[in-house]
Amino acid sequence: MVVIMKPGTQKQDIEALAQKFESQGLRVGITNGVGCSILGLVGDTTALDMDKIAIDPHVERVMRVQEPYKKANRKFHPEDTVVDVNGVKVGGGNFAVIAGPCSVESAEQVTGIARDVKASGAKMLRGGAFKPRTSPYSFQGMGEEGLDLLLEAKKATGLPIVSEIMAPRYAEVFEEKVDLVQVGARNMQNFDLLKEVGKLSKPILLKRGLANTYEEWIMSAEYIMAAGNENVILCERGIRTFETYTRNTLDLSAIPAIRKMSHLPIIVDPSHAAGMYWMVEPLAIAATAIGCDGLIIEVHNDPPHAKCDGQQSLTPEHFDQVMKKVESLRAWRNTMD
Ligand code: PEP
Ligand code: MN
Numbered sequence: 001m002v003v004i005m006k007p008g009t010q011k012q013d014i015e016a017l018a019q020k021f022e023s024q025g026l027r028v029g030i031t032n033g034v035g036c037s038i039l040g041l042v043g044d045t046t047a048l049d050m051d052k053i054a055i056d057p058h059v060e061r062v063m064r065v066q067e068p069y070k071k072a073n074r075k076f077h078p079e080d081t082v083v084d085v086n087g088v089k090v091g092g093g094n095f096a097v098i099a100g101p102c103s104v105e106s107a108e109q110v111t112g113i114a115r116d117v118k119a120s121g122a123k124m125l126r127g128g129a130f131k132p133r134t135s136p137y138s139f140q141g142m143g144e145e146g147l148d149l150l151l152e153a154k155k156a157t158g159l160p161i162v163s164e165i166m167a168p169r170y171a172e173v174f175e176e177k178v179d180l181v182q183v184g185a186r187n188m189q190n191f192d193l194l195k196e197v198g199k200l201s202k203p204i205l206l207k208r209g210l211a212n213t214y215e216e217w218i219m220s221a222e223y224i225m226a227a228g229n230e231n232v233i234l235c236e237r238g239i240r241t242f243e244t245y246t247r248n249t250l251d252l253s254a255i256p257a258i259r260k261m262s263h264l265p266i267i268v269d270p271s272h273a274a275g276m277y278w279m280v281e282p283l284a285i286a287a288t289a290i291g292c293d294g295l296i297i298e299v300h301n302d303p304p305h306a307k308c309d310g311q312q313s314l315t316p317e318h319f320d321q322v323m324k325k326v327e328s329l330r331a332w333r334n335t336m337d
Contacts, residue, residue, distance in 0.1 A: 002063045003039040009058040046070055071225040072218050077263045083203045083231045086160040086179040088123045091265030091293045098162050098296040100126035102309035104146035114153035116316035120323040125159040130166040132186045139307040147177045168196035175200050185210050188220050198227020207235045214257050234266045238273030247275020250283050255290050267294035271312045281322045288329045
């Protein structure tokens with residue numbers, strides 16, 4: 001971190017500030033330029049509050065030279081992290097497709113879809129039991145019963161299950177029943193929830209918030225990691241832009257950017273990005289070609305009658321076609337990597 005002092009600041013004021021940083025365990029290098037001095041802070045500055053430093057009447061400006069995230073930072077952990085979801089690996093060259101309905105609706109529905117997506121090559125089953133809906137009058141999910149139906153589908157197929165947690169009070173039940181705990185876009189900055197899932201032994205799927213930067217997203221992963229859970233998979237699911245034709249705008253730049261910034265795996269959700277079933281296939285192909293570590297795709301046996309997100313759900317037959325294309329693209333990528 002670099003602290004630029006105001007022109008004309010007295011030597012004793014500069015030294016007093018330097019001493020304050022030194023008493024916090026940092027080393028301070030003072031450079032006296034023409035008219036102004038600069039303090040270079042060396043050491044772990046992650047816990048320093050830049051705004052508090054800027055309040056000092058002698059301080060002109062404060063700048064970070066390093067990112068505020070440490071555990072998620074590629075610089076301190078050059079190798080890719082591989083997250084193991086009950087035997088299914090994601091990251092470091094391991095590619096996995098997660099598929100299933102937006103919401104769990106019945107035992108037949110979710111087990112039937114689980115069988116279909118497994119036959120097409122999906123490695124995990126998704127299904128919402130607690131749904132974050134824009135309207136309080138929309139279907140809110142089956143709650144814990146939905147998790148039990150996912151467990152039945154897991155028993156029938158062996159697929160690990162992925163489901164969204166909406167509140168810290170459900171941490172215990174998710175720890176017991178779910179293999180990969182999803183934190184949804186709307187909760188990406190629910191810091192209490194992030195701290196709570198950071199205490200779980202289960203890996204976390206952290207979706208990008210609707211209007212969050214890469215750094216904010218990685219800082220949310222940092223919350224989970226700082227609480228003790230280093231098994232985090234990031235998921236780009238489209239962001240809010242001025243475009244209204246699609247539900248969201250899929251930000252494919254996130255894949256190379258996150259790869260550079262962090263060692264955590266990154267997967268893509270083309271379903272929530274597009275909001276339209278016919279656009280899921282090209283977006284899934286593009287994301288695979290650019291090198292994501294996996295996909296999460298909504299699949300429903302009867303999309304027109306789905307209780308949630310039918311408009312963006314693939315039929316099992318369509319999903320099967322998409323998987324064939326995705327698999328051949330993966331083979332092509334393996335020749336490049
Ligand atoms: C979902 O996965 O069903 C979901 C609600 O996703 P998001 O949080 O990305 O909107
Ligand atoms: Mn959905």
